[in-house]
Amino acid sequence: MKTQLLAAPISFLTLATVLGCAEGGSHPQTSGAPATVKAKENSMSFHLTSSAFADGADVPPRFTCEGADHSPPLQWSGTPKETKSLALIADDPDAPDPAAPKTTWVHWVLYDLPADAKNLSEGAKLPHGAREGLNDWKQTGWRGPCPPVGKHRYFFKLYALDVLLPDLAKPNKAALEKAMEGHVIARAQLMGRYQKH
Numbered sequence: 001m002k003t004q005l006l007a008a009p010i011s012f013l014t015l016a017t018v019l020g021c022a023e024g025g026s027h028p029q030t031s032g033a034p035a036t037v038k039a040k041e042n043s044m045s046f047h048l049t050s051s052a053f054a055d056g057a058d059v060p061p062r063f064t065c066e067g068a069d070h071s072p073p074l075q076w077s078g079t080p081k082e083t084k085s086l087a088l089i090a091d092d093p094d095a096p097d098p099a100a101p102k103t104t105w106v107h108w109v110l111y112d113l114p115a116d117a118k119n120l121s122e123g124a125k126l127p128h129g130a131r132e133g134l135n136d137w138k139q140t141g142w143r144g145p146c147p148p149v150g151k152h153r154y155f156f157k158l159y160a161l162d163v164l165l166p167d168l169a170k171p172n173k174a175a176l177e178k179a180m181e182g183h184v185i186a187r188a189q190l191m192g193r194y195q196k197h
Contacts, residue, residue, distance in 0.1 A: 042186030045078035048158045050190060052122070059154060061191035063122075064148030066197060070123040071108065076158055079115065082184050083160040086113035087180060088120075089173055092145070094152040104108065108142045108175045109133030110164055133171040134164035140170060160186040 009126045013071035032130070050077035052072045061067040094101045097108050112131045124142070126132070144155055168179055 015167065019154040024195050025085070039184050039186055040082045043188065046076070046080065046158075046160060046188040047155060048074060048076045048188035048190045049077055050074050050156075050192070053192050055190050055192075057192060058117075059090055059145055059194045061197065064144040064196075066196055067144075068123075069142070069144045071120065071142035071194075072156075073095075073120065073122040074124075074156060074158075074190070075119040077098070077118070078186075078188075082162055082185055083115040085111070085115055085161050085164045086117060087111040087159040087161060087165075087176060088113065088156065089159075089176065090142070090154060090156045091173065092147070092152050092154050094147070094150070096148050098150040098152055100160055101108055106136040106146065108135055108156075109171065109176055111171070111179075113143075115160075124197050131165075131167065133173070133176050136172075145194035147194060147196055149194050154191040154192045154194060156192075158188045 011053055014129065032119050035076070048111045050072050052063065059072065063070055063072045074088075088110040089106065090172075091104050091106045093104045095103050095105040110126070110130060112129055114127050114129055117127050117130075119127050134140060135143050145152060159180060161180060164184075165179050168175060171179065
């Protein structure tokens with residue numbers, strides 16, 4: 001496999017599969033950000049959690065359209081020492097129906113979070129210097145789960161970058177991922193589930 005990698009160009013998706021870095025494991029691909037050997041190694045100690053719900057558990061209603069729609073509290077550890085900034089994308093790959101998903105719906109886009117930041121509080125007031133992108137409502141900020149049918153998965157993906165990104169003028173997820181290409185040195189992921197009551 002190493003000979004093949006050196007002998008010919010290889011696409012990102014193929015490389016991600018080779019390295020075992022395709023996001024979400026068996027879940028649908030939810031990001032185009034690049035995977036590298038270094039990112040894989042760093043990601044082993046880079047962890048994202050929430051005090052509001054465990055990985056794979058249900059998201060409490062107060063963080064959704066059926067409650068106050070606050071952004072959930074997030075905490076992370078193991079940020080690589082080379083990190084210059086952090087980026088966060090939250091999305092739902094099960095829209096509109098988990099039985100027949102057609103699109104990945106983006107709920108939150110953040111970038112240029114300070115490298116030394118360790119958390120975002122509930123209803124987050126962003127750290128100084130952090131910038132917001134556009135969710136799929138064409139708005140900045142968090143918009144919580146509001147699935148039309150079934151129980152959806154919500155992925156919170158935190159990226160450690162080796163660069164401070166320029167002002168991208170409220171990028172959407174695709175624009176942010178393009179800007180991050182070649183700069184992801186670690187990633188951490190948290191997944192919650194929600195079904196409307």
